[in-house]
Amino acid sequence: MLRYLTAGESHGKALVAILEGLPAGLRLEPERINKELKRRQGGLGRGKRMQIESDLVQILSGLKNSITLASPIALFIENKDSSIEKLHKVFSPRPGHADLAGVLKYGFSDVRNVLERASARETAARVGCGAICKIFLDEFKIKIFSRVLTLGGESDYQSMREKIYEAMAKKDTLGGIFEVVAQGAPVGLGSYVQPDRRLDGRLAQAMVSIPGIKAVEFGLGFGYADRFGSEAHDPIYYTKGKGFIRKSNNAGGIEGGISNGQDIVIRACMKPISTLLKPLDSVDIKTKKSSKAAVERSDICVVEAAAVIAESACAYILADAFLEKFGSDSLDDIKLNYRNYLKRLR
Numbered sequence: 285m286l287r288y289l290t291a292g293e294s295h296g297k298a299l300v301a302i303l304e305g306l307p308a309g310l311r312l313e314p315e316r317i318n319k320e321l322k323r324r325q326g327g328l329g330r331g332k333r334m335q336i337e338s339d340l341v342q343i344l345s346g347l348k349n350s351i352t353l354a355s356p357i358a359l360f361i362e363n364k365d366s367s368i369e370k371l372h373k374v375f376s377p378r379p380g381h382a383d384l385a386g387v388l389k390y391g392f393s394d395v396r397n398v399l400e401r402a403s404a405r406e407t408a409a410r411v412g413c414g415a416i417c418k419i420f421l422d423e424f425k426i427k428i429f430s431r432v433l434t435l436g437g438e439s440d441y442q443s444m445r446e447k448i449y450e451a452m453a454k455k456d457t458l459g460g461i462f463e464v465v466a467q468g469a470p471v472g473l474g475s476y477v478q479p480d481r482r483l484d485g486r487l488a489q490a491m492v493s494i495p496g497i498k499a500v501e502f503g504l505g506f507g508y509a510d511r512f513g514s515e516a517h518d519p520i521y522y523t524k525g526k527g528f529i530r531k532s533n534n535a536g537g538i539e540g541g542i543s544n545g546q547d548i549v550i551r552a553c554m555k556p557i558s559t560l561l562k563p564l565d566s567v568d569i570k571t572k573k574s575s576k577a578a579v580e581r582s583d584i585c586v587v588e589a590a591a592v593i594a595e596s597a598c599a600y601i602l603a604d605a606f607l608e609k610f611g612s613d614s615l616d617d618i619k620l621n622y623r624n625y626l627k628r629l630r
């Protein structure tokens with residue numbers, strides 16, 4: 285079983301993660317992880333914080349001479365801004381954030397106690413783990429890509445840029461829709477035998493756990509709703525050279541909770557950023573009087589970054605399902621198992 289935990293506050297000393305369950309024998313270099321961390325920090329609409337931080341990972345354990353030992357891999361990403369102790373208190377919860385529910389749940393008198401961990405800065409640690417999963421999947425030629433489909437309702441790059449400028453001028457924020465595609469995943473990842481083993485269910489959880497993601501679809505997704513069944517499903521054919529094939533991929537690569545060998549296609553919707561420079565109505569949690577929501581240093585739009593995080597989330601789930609099917613101790617053993625499986629399928 286592959287698993288990870290992350291820790292760290294937005295303005296704490298560092299973000300850390302422990303990833304456990306990868307096999308022995310995989311070469312890991314920090315450069316590849318850093319590349320993904322950098323991608324997470326970019327995109328249209330990012331705020332000042334990402335100009336301050338330039339995330340670089342240190343791998344503290346789990347490797348000898350850059351090769352995995354099957355022991356837990358600990359990652360450390362330092363925060364340049366680690367002023368958590370000095371930062372001002374926050375009393376007006378921001379609508380759209382964990383702020384209000386968080387202070388009520390934990391009995392805090394300062395919203396900062398919530399927002400420091402609820403912040404999406406945590407996703408840097410997640411992307412660190414996801415990058416390692418991508419390196420593992422590379423060994424089996426499984427590649428994961430993403431692209432932004434719409435941003436603030438616009439779908440071409442120039443209009444997206446203009447929309448961001450408009451949001452900036454109005455002191456407002458934007459969301460959008462992105463797509464993640466995994467190519468090269470074999471048939472047979474995940475299972476229908478228990479609800480929690482379904483690959484689409486696991487991927488959906490991973491996607492929706494990204495802060496700000498509010499809807500996910502696979503393949504045709506919501507588009508299924510207005511089609512006849514005869515127009516919706518992907519007919520099956522067989523050729524001697526290729527085996528079982530499909531001429532369409534409305535299922536988005538998953539049927540009955542199992543990968544079917546086609547590209548896995550996921551789309552997700554991100555809501556507009558909740559911290560507004562022209563803040564919404566809120567209530568001061570000390571005085572209970574009406575106030576305006578707190579304003580923190582903030583992004584305007586993070587759809588591109590969310591797509592990069594979603595690639596990582598997808599890589600983690602696919603790596604977990606892959607290890608489940610083909611073993612998880614030694615990379616060489618897994619390769620052998622995988623070759624035998626592909627031979628049987630042929």
Ligand SMILES: Cc1cc2nc3c(=O)[nH]c(=O)nc-3n(C[C@H](O)[C@H](O)[C@H](O)COP(=O)(O)O)c2cc1C
Nearest residue numbers: 380381404495496497557558559582583586589590
């Ligand atoms: C990469 C990334 C960066 C984000 N940056 C901000 C930000 O600067 N300001 C903000 O208010 N929300 C930001 N968010 C969104 C919030 O983290 C998210 O909306 C909030 O934690 C509430 O969670 P929920 O939207 O899933 O309910 C960001 C999300 C992601 C994925």
